[in-house]
Amino acid sequence: MLTKKITKGYKKWLIILFVSLLAAAAVVWYLFTLKYDDTATVKADYTVNAADFIKEFRQDMKAANTKYSEKIIVVNGTVSAIEAADTTMNIKMIDTAQNGAYIIFAFQQQHLAEAKAMKEGDKVSIKGSCSNGAFSNILETEYITFKRCAVNTEK
């Protein structure tokens, strides 16, 4: 009778341990294989016009960074330059009326072809994760960088 009770208790703890280990392994696996979503499918937090966006950063860099940093933003504007970066392409929107301040977009791997298809002067709508705005001592102007970008197809 006593042996049966001990065996039952032992089995119960063994099952709890096994389930806990399984859960821990699942959490670790989830965390290690976590990937960013395709930006094209992520809902944007803000939609802005390039010139107004640059103006906002130039007027108050700290406030603009607090508002936009790490947010998904749709930027509507005109392509000023296309820069090759190794095997990738970056798209730039420069505001010559604002001291040459610019926004630069680095595209997600699966959306690189969209960047490569763009031409200077094209009116485009780009969605991406806003990294930060800063002042460049090299270029002596403000700039805002975006990562994980895609062409915006949302209306």
Place this chain on the structure above:
Amino acid sequence: MKKTILSLALVLATGLLFAQKKTTTSAIINFDATTSIDKLPKAENKTVIASLDTRTGKVAFEATVKSFTFSNPRIQDHFNNAGWMDSEKFPTASFTGSIVNLKDVKFDKDGVYSVSVKGELTMHGVTKPVETKAIVTVSGKSIKTAADFSVKLEDYGVNGPAIGAGKVAKEPSITVLAEFN
């Protein structure tokens, strides 16, 4: 008088023609802090500002810390948080320096040149001297530069628990690639 004006104009025109500070806003920095037990701390920043003055040999770059992209969102969060790069407090990293053996590089002649670069790297609010070898490739109007070096995170005041646990390399390797046209 006319001759003087003409000479001055020529000097000015020559100066403008050979104004040699080249810049790019699409330089790349690869950051690799992987270890044998963690292959995730690896990132790339493709929107780095870089400059090269072919006359003086001065080189510089500026990188926004939040522009480093990791494949894993959690690692990216760790990288930016206060325990590691603290990108809220220190939003940019920068380097200013010079090519030591500038006379060995012919920017007007196609070729691959080995150079030595000496300067100061500012990261996490700490500035330290850095010296590294680099390759300059001249091809027509294009100048490509590539440099590899490593930094001791501890020297820059970066001491997260992941470093102590061996999940992040104590001396990550950094690769800087820039193309000037």
